[in-house]
Amino acid sequence: MECPLKSGKAFELMMSYTAGTLEPEKQIELERHLPICEECRKAAAAQKAMWEALDVWRPAAISDDFGARLYQRIAEEEASPAWRMLFRMPWGSLFRPAVPVAAACGALMIAFIVKDPLIRHHSSSTVQQKISIEQVERALDDMDMLKQLSAPAPAEGQASERI
Amino acid sequence: MKLGRATMSAGDALSPQPSTSERVSEDMAAVASLERDAELMLRVRAGDEASFSALLDRHRAPVIHFLYRMVQNLAVSEELAQEVFLRVYRSRATYEPTAKFTTWLFRIATHLALNWIRDGKNEKSQESLDQGTAEGATRQVADRLRTVEQEMVYQARLAEVRQAIQLLPAKQRAAVLMHKYEEMDYAQIAGVLGCSESAVKSLLFRAYESLRSRLAHMS
Numbered sequence: 218m219e220c221p222l223k224s225g226k227a228f229e230l231m232m233s234y235t236a237g238t239l240e241p242e243k244q245i246e247l248e249r250h251l252p253i254c255e256e257c258r259k260a261a262a263a264q265k266a267m268w269e270a271l272d273v274w275r276p277a278a279i280s281d282d283f284g285a286r287l288y289q290r291i292a293e294e295e296a297s298p299a300w301r302m303l304f305r306m307p308w309g310s311l312f313r314p315a316v317p318v319a320a321a322c323g324a325l326m327i328a329f330i331v332k333d334p335l336i337r338h339h340s341s342s343t344v345q346q347k348i349s350i351e352q353v354e355r356a357l358d359d360m361d362m363l364k365q366l367s368a369p370a371p372a373e374g375q376a377s378e379r380i
Numbered sequence: 381m382k383l384g385r386a387t388m389s390a391g392d393a394l395s396p397q398p399s400t401s402e403r404v405s406e407d408m409a410a411v412a413s414l415e416r417d418a419e420l421m422l423r424v425r426a427g428d429e430a431s432f433s434a435l436l437d438r439h440r441a442p443v444i445h446f447l448y449r450m451v452q453n454l455a456v457s458e459e460l461a462q463e464v465f466l467r468v469y470r471s472r473a474t475y476e477p478t479a480k481f482t483t484w485l486f487r488i489a490t491h492l493a494l495n496w497i498r499d500g501k502n503e504k505s506q507e508s509l510d511q512g513t514a515e516g517a518t519r520q521v522a523d524r525l526r527t528v529e530q531e532m533v534y535q536a537r538l539a540e541v542r543q544a545i546q547l548l549p550a551k552q553r554a555a556v557l558m559h560k561y562e563e564m565d566y567a568q569i570a571g572v573l574g575c576s577e578s579a580v581k582s583l584l585f586r587a588y589e590s591l592r593s594r595l596a597h598m599s
Contacts, residue, residue, distance in 0.1 A: 228581075228585050228588075229581065232584070232588065236559075236560075236563075238565070263592055263596070264588075264592070266592075266595075266596070266598070267588065267591050267592045267595050267596075268560075270537070270540075270541055270591075270595040270598045271541060271545075271560055271561075271591070271595075273534070273537045273538050273541050274449065274538060274541045274542060274545075274561075276441070276444075276445040276448070276561075277445070277448055277454055279440065279441060279444050279458070280458055283440065283444070283458055283461070283462070284433075284436060284440070286462060287436070287462050287465055287466065290462060290466055291466065291469055294466070294470075
């Protein structure tokens with residue numbers, strides 16, 4: 218038998234061996250190999266020690282009324298109105314597969330909005346429109362001022378007549 | 381479910397394996413057991429309440445023990461186990477025997493336990509680890525003849541094992557508990573965890589590596 222440590226199958230082999238689930242042929246081969254290979258012997262002993270340490274944790278006793286409590290819960294559920302079952306449905310797990318698709322759609326939509334040239338053009342033209350209106354108003358005001366300045370001042374007599 | 385197959389005493393040789401005929405009869409019993417589960421569940425689907433009771437009797441202990449070792453709190457584990465069986469009961473109408481019943485059952489249990497751990501509820505139970513040990517002590521005492529000293533040594537070892545398992549990442553912990561204590565094979569653990577067999581082997585390799593180093597002094 219090739220040394221399991223060299224073949225890279227040591228872990229699986231030792232674990233199955235210690236757990237007692239190794240196929241009989243492989244078990245015989247390994248048992249022939251162990252006495253001649255110190256490293257494998259150490260690995261098997263370490264695995265066995267860990268396995269036995271875990272055996273210390275024996276199962277705890279179960280409450281006597283476990284079944285009674287469960288049947289009580291079932292009876293309560295069955296007595297409750299049917300619409301309440303809707304709240305107990307595992308909606309989260311039902312919709313979970315759709316979450317990545319929804320996220321991808323959302324990301325695509327954002328990318329579309331950000332990068333769409335029409336939308337960008339539309340938004341930039343709105344700004345340009347605002348700017349041009351302001352500029353036109355300002356230009357008209359300037360022209361009014363210039364007209365007033367350039368108009369000839371009325372004669373003093375005419376002015377007094379008007380008053 | 382095969383229980384208590386791999387328990388070995390310290391004095392055993394390195395080869396405690398059963399004979400081929402024993403193994404064949406064990407496998408046949410396991411196959412019969414699987415068929416029985418599916419049959420019972422189909423009867424539950426048809427409205428037979430007694431079959432649900434039979435299923436509960438068969439699987440209550442393994443599910444609670446698994447959950448107890450996952451969350452390390454007996455009250456919480458029983459509460460989660462109630463939820464597991466409640467979900468089984470709720471799903472009776474839509475049950476199809478496409479997968480092993482135990483794989484389905486443990487998938488629900490693992491899902492609930494991982495959610496409970498993920499939600500950080502285990503911090504509270506960690507605080508009560510000592511209390512849990514004492515609680516376990518009163519419940520686990522199988523050998524009433526143990527002396528006080530032996531009992532103290534046992535409790536110290538138990539606390540170390542619990543701590544070592546508690547320190548494992550949740551998924552590794554689930555894989556180890558199913559492999560070691562529920563005696564599931566790689567394929568079944570993969571079915572429960574929803575991953576490949578090679579991923580399970582990798583999880584177990586890392587978990588047992590950590591446990592070996594943490595528990596090395598106990599040998």
